[in-house]
Amino acid sequence: MKYDIIVIGAGIVGLATALKIKTKKPALKLLVIDKENKLAAHQTGHNSGVIHSGLYYKPGSLKATNCINGYHQLITFCDENGIDYDLCGKIVVATSQEEIPLMHNLLKRGEQNGLTNMKLLKADELKEYEPHVNGLEGIFVPQTGIVDYKVVAQKYAERIKDKGGEIKLGEKVTGIHTESSGSTVTTNIESYKTKLVVNCAGLYSDKVAKFTHQKINVKIIPFRGEYYKLNEDKEGLVKNLIYPVPDPNFPFLGVHFTRMMEGGVEAGPNAVLAFRREGYKKSDINLAELGESLAWPGFQKVAMKYWKTGMGEMYRSFSKAAFTKALQKLLPEIREEDLQPGGAGVRAQACDRNGGLIDDFLILENEYAVNVCNAPSPAATSSLSIGDTVSNLALKRFNN
Structure with a gap:
């Protein structure tokens, strides 16, 4: 053929x-x-279903230009093909003084990427968007939405x-x-x-x-992102999407709250090394694939550089209490008993030989x-x- x-x-x-x-x-x-x-x-x-606006990405990068162009094409495609979506907007929340300048940089980056009508929010203004959130300042990004990919x-x-x-x-x-x-x-x-x-x-x-x-x-290093779901009676704690200020050195967005198109609210993810490329559970292990990841010189350098972050992510993977504590930074009312195990996804993260996580x-x-x-x-x-x-x-x- x-x-x-x-x-x-x-x-x-x-x-x-x-x-x-x-x-x-x-x-x-x-x-x-x-x-x-x-x-x-x-x-x-296994995607979280977020329609990203292009807030985070370096202006002029392929990520930024593809995201913004793709965003408009996606909305048009959904409109033309009768696919439900919701441009509900999201808030990015600074919970410490150290995060405030990083958040202001995000706002500038979003503006450079062509985002309009973003709002810088004081602590009391955050409550107008998400009444249960905790934060010193925030940004409202109206372009962000949700869809079932x-x-x-x-x-x-x-x-x-x-x-x-x-x-x-x-x-x-x-x-x-x-x-x-x-x-x-x-x-x-x-x-x-x-x-x-x-x-x-x-x-x-x-x-x-x-x-x-x-x-x-480069080698693909699989990182598993694990989610919890809010119990049905606690879904009202989250109106739409709540994100932290991301760590600028680590290409993951941190644990956040996402209202899903098919219903429910997800909380997460963490980011841990998956022990096989399609390892959606902790028990999914492929020794050959795990050995390849661990033997890759680039991954070894990543592990050395980010070992503290990695240990924290791994600890949260095995400790619901630690996961809950991370979520409480954004939503102090959340308790362990409010969370049930959700899904998981595996991110194909390319890593070069020198330890660069290709962003x-x-x-x-x-x-x-x-x-x-x-x-x-x-x-x-x-x-x-x-x-x-x-x-x-x-x-x-x-x-x-």
Whole structure:
């Protein structure tokens, strides 16, 4: 079976890329392959559902430009396809004097990224947005919202099929053989010939990249984010979204409260090393994958640098009391008994050999493949914009 382009990975980034390819070049024969039996099975399906505004990201970075562009495209797509969402806004809360200058920097960054109508809030004004919150100052960001990204991904897939694209689930890519005329993608079921491979394999993007790119100087390190849910009788403590001021040195946003599109309120996540790439529970262990993470020189440097932060995150993972204490910084009324175990997600965090946690999108390409090796949060919000970027890289080969 011959194709012009094969996209590996049916998460939201792979599907958005495939949709953009078929929209721009409808005549190209395209196939999306995923090893799971359902769409959006991993990062997309375990996403917290936040539509990010672009507040946090360095102005001019791929993260910032993709988030803001992707945000507008996502809202338009939802409107055109009847997908429910809620632009409820969020507050970012400074709970200590040390966080106030960091929060003011965030406000400036948001303004540089084009966000409008943000409000700087004093302690009493915070209560107007979230009556139960504790903070010295805050920012209200009206552009932030919530959506169910599984529904979005499903709609992307429908549009791909409408445009003549194919999607094959339950097929794991086991190898890619390259030659002058293109590549042969082999799965556990079939082999396919293609002129170009687009790798959007998420948690396994580095391994898939190695099939076409011999020297990959990054490794995906899986970090699990664990959530609690508020008991139903305590959901009224949170109106919408409540975030802390993030640590500028650590690429995670800290524990926060998120009202979910499908109902309920999530609290979390922490960020701990997962003991397998798709390790959603503490008991999920793959010794080979864990050994790869621990042996990677870059991860060893990260562990040395952030060992205190890491120990705190691990402690919270095993101690509900410690997790509750972290949440009480924002919402003092929360008690242990108000929380029940929620879901978990695993973040595919690219880490370079020198200990850099790659904080921006990382795309490696050659004549055979375009490899998306890092698509960090806000990848779901940014998916259609990332899809534009990756599809343009792919389609420049088909302009003749």
